[in-house]
Amino acid sequence: MNQKDLFYRSYLFVIALFTLMCSGRSIAQDVAAPNIVSSGDTVVFAPDDKTVFTGDSISVEATEIVPDREPPFKTRIDYKATDSVVFNIVINRAFLYTETEVIYDDLELKAYMTEFDMITRVVHASGGRDSLDMPIGKPEFKQGSNEFTTDSMSYSIDSGKGIIHWIRTEQGEGILHASKAKRYPEGHLHIGGGKYTTCPKDHPHFFLALKEAKVIPSELVVFRHAHMVLLDVPLYLLYLPFGFFPQTDKEAVSGLIPPTIGMEISRGMSLTGGGYYFALSDYIDAQVMADIYSTGTWLSTLTTRYVKRYKYSGNLNMSTGVTVSGEKGLDQMKTRQYSMQWTHRQDPKANPYNTFQASVNYSSSTFDREFNYTNSTLLYNNQKNSSVSFSRRWPNTPFHFSTNARANQLSNGNTTIDFPNFTFRMDRIFPFRKKEAIGKPKWYEDIALQ
Secondary structure (H helix, E strand, O other), X not given: OOHHHHHHHHHHHHHHHHHHHHHOOOHHHHHOOOOEEEEOOEEEEOOOOOEEEEOOOOEEEOOXXXXXXXXXXXXXXXXXXXXXXXXXXXXXXXXEEEEEEEEEOOEEEEEEEEEEEOOOOEEEEEXXXXXXXXXXXXXXXXXXXXXXXXXXXEEEOOOOOEEEEEEEEEEOOEEEEEEEEEEOOOOOEEEEEEEEEOOOOOOOOEEEEEEEEEEEOOOEEEEEEEEEEEOXXXXXXXXXXXXXXXXXXXXXXXXXXXXXXEEEOOOEEEEEEEEEEEOOOOOEEEEEEEEEEOOOOEEEXXXXXXXXXXXXXXXXXXXXEEEEXXXXXXXXXXXXXXXXXXXXXXXXXXXXXXXXXXXXEEEOOOHHHHHOOOOHHHHOOOEEEEEEEEEEEOOOOOEEEEEEEEEEEEOOOOEEEEEEEEEEEEOOEOOOOOOOOOOOOOHHHHOOEO
16 A cells, blocks of 8 residues: 555545544444435335445445344335435435425325434425415325325324424315414324314405314314404304314214305395204215395205115205395395205116106295205296106006106296096007917907007
8 A cells, every 4th residue: 555545545534534523423323324225216215224325326335333223114214306305414314305205104295395304203394486486385294084285394203293384174074274283193183273164265255263273083173262254354243162063084974064154235144054964874864954144034954865775766855944025124025935856766676567756846936036046047947847656567467557646836836736647558469369379360360459
């Protein structure tokens, strides 16, 4: 070894020793760092591999001085980024840029930028801005039934806890907004300064302002100290000291249906579409809904559906209410309203000899104009038709029987009912034909009756 080579190797040794002293870590600690495998745009932690790290052109493998110990992660972590992935070995952090994705066990996190601390095992995710200063790549978190979008968040892989800033999550029929939330290992969210609404806008037109709330995914949202806000105007008279909204991922479960807040020129402020859903059984369900207006107009509706496979199915919708028009004390008028729709369908496989069908549509003359004015098909329909029918066929005979009732309702309220109608029919028969024909048939054998 000449003097030049000795000087060069001594210089590299001093640089390496100085780097390790600055990082405050021992050689054994660095060698035992989480294993990383890099391929293309995807970076995967592989705890079973003995590779310390890989770069664009460097690959260093651990030797026998690496002590055997428990892998730092239960399962491997998959990384992905479309722009770049940067590893800082000195501070033990990984930086992912543009359309990043982190997958660990059942956790999936997408964001514009992701930072991963390999010592504390904490993931930091945040969104970015485009050339027009518009937000892009907001973090999207998904784990089991827990799913939400946020501006930025930090999540600990070890503990399952997280801090979330400006969260937006769908809970059942509603949407929950919050400026700050804490996530706990069981998936519960504790929030402050929240908004619960059915409006899909990022800045909802109406919402229930919540001082504090707890979200249990797929079960319920519990809150306290809440009041309504309409078009950014707080309505403190509509105050709730506490309450809850049931949530579920099941196909059918009983629970409250939150109303929609609105405003009409003629009927004033309104709460519409609120009520309760009854999951009675696998064959039938029902819901009771109510619409209430500040001028005194109201409407209640019962809707039920029923079905039995290979037998029959149908639905029934009945509504009743009162419309109030004019000024109180002057020309105010109250009009009773009602409506009924019933549809029953028999499965063709249920009974090959008996058939029952029903289609009933009947209402007061002004019902559609008062409560279905946004539906042009119903509003400009001049008549409503209803029919109920039953038919029977006797097996091994040519005889058929049917009966039906019909009703025709005009837009002015006049109704024509056609009932009863009976029909008895016999299929064509040849009474003089022999069961077993022999030879040329006689002329009278072609005589038929029907």
